[in-house]
Amino acid sequence: MTDLTYGQFEMVHNVLNLTIAIFGGSAFLFSMLQNQVAPSYRFAVNLMAVVVAMAAYHYVRIYEAWNAAYVFTDGAYKSTGLPFDYALRYADWLSTVPFIVASLVLVLDLGRAKSTNMTIRMVVSSMLMLLFGYFGEVQRTDMMLRGLWLIFSMIPFAYMIYVLWVEMSNLLEFETARIRQYFSALRVLLVTSWTFYPIVYCLPMLGLKSAELELGIQIGNSVADILAKAMFGLLIYSIAREKTVEDSLSKQVSGATPARVQA
């Protein structure tokens, strides 16, 4: 690990700390918001509450690992010799990304058979992407092998993009304009925040290493995680809430049952 100035170390230290607070807070928020959505959409919101709760836990461990990698000596932060364990982040992704993609499918409420089938395909693809990424991540010397695992990892990623843009777009034609807007925002958010990870993955292959780069990686990862989990969860809730209101209005119009506010 490269030595850091006091300011550099503290910057990462504080961003990691802030991230723990945002994830913990989001878990609390989503668990309260579940009551604002109809039972059919509730499981998706519950899953996102779990995602941010697990992310909060993992960030506590990442924060501990960051503190263990440096020691304050002579006015600066020197490496303790123990490398910062980047693979900790894979433990986070492996336990949260499958739930993120599942919640994206489930909130659309496509009917049991279609929903189950698509959820399984998305969950399996996301796990393969992460596993291949992990096998490459632990390759610290053989850069050819690291590059090869990246290519493997990109195959399930490309498949997920296909499902999101082609398959799901067809299923959404009967949804209202607002739902389609939310959904577009959701998938753009997911894919743009996810592109940050392969960029960081490639840095060792380019031989880049400096204190500034280390800062960029840690802060960039936190921002990408906040967008892909907390912000994403808020959008999932917005869709669930919108659909709850729409369902209740359509019942009112057809005169079947009086609209009952799900609360």
Place this chain on the structure above:
Amino acid sequence: MTDLTYGQFEMVHNVLNLTIAIFGGSAFLFSMLQNQVAPSYRFAVNLMAVVVAMAAYHYVRIYEAWNAAYVFTDGAYKSTGLPFDYALRYADWLSTVPFIVASLVLVLDLGRAKSTNMTIRMVVSSMLMLLFGYFGEVQRTDMMLRGLWLIFSMIPFAYMIYVLWVEMSNLLEFETARIRQYFSALRVLLVTSWTFYPIVYCLPMLGLKSAELELGIQIGNSVADILAKAMFGLLIYSIAREKTVEDSLSKQVSGATPARVQA
């Protein structure tokens, strides 16, 4: 303890960490999901929430024990001399397995008398199985005695398999095909994940010991525990949810009470 490379130590370290997150996340999830099932099935879901919460706690201790068994010196992880306390896992099993088997019986809602009777038999059998296993586990030198305790432990295990496959199958004939499917998945999951434990138990009897084996044991145990607790809990919830929906539909058809969405 055998010395480990940085990568080997970190792999177990991360898997244990991931397991803590999954169990903690599942406890949170199951406690939210309880509202989606009717009161008659809620206790089973509550028990599973408690099981994964206790497992999360035990895994924190297992994680600490793993970290205490090794020290990072000269770029590798050397044994500190303190053995990793494998019996910690028995503390986990003794406090969770009786609840797991109880929740399996309770979610079927067999009526009070039948339910209580079967729950007691399953709980007692599971505790005997674990106690005998523990007595054998602490035998590190006398391999004859270790083998004898294994045989004792297999008797209540075989009895539980009898109850699951013979007694319970007879009770399930009036259930819908979907419930029977879930139940089959449940018992197959339970028994296959449980077979991992006696295999690990036998390794010292075969005189096997290596860094790779240690990795296999720790990672295999985590995976078996995740399947037997978190995955099992999700199936218990699925049965409870399915039965809730079925009950509500049958009430609607018979016209007794209007269907009330349990939420």
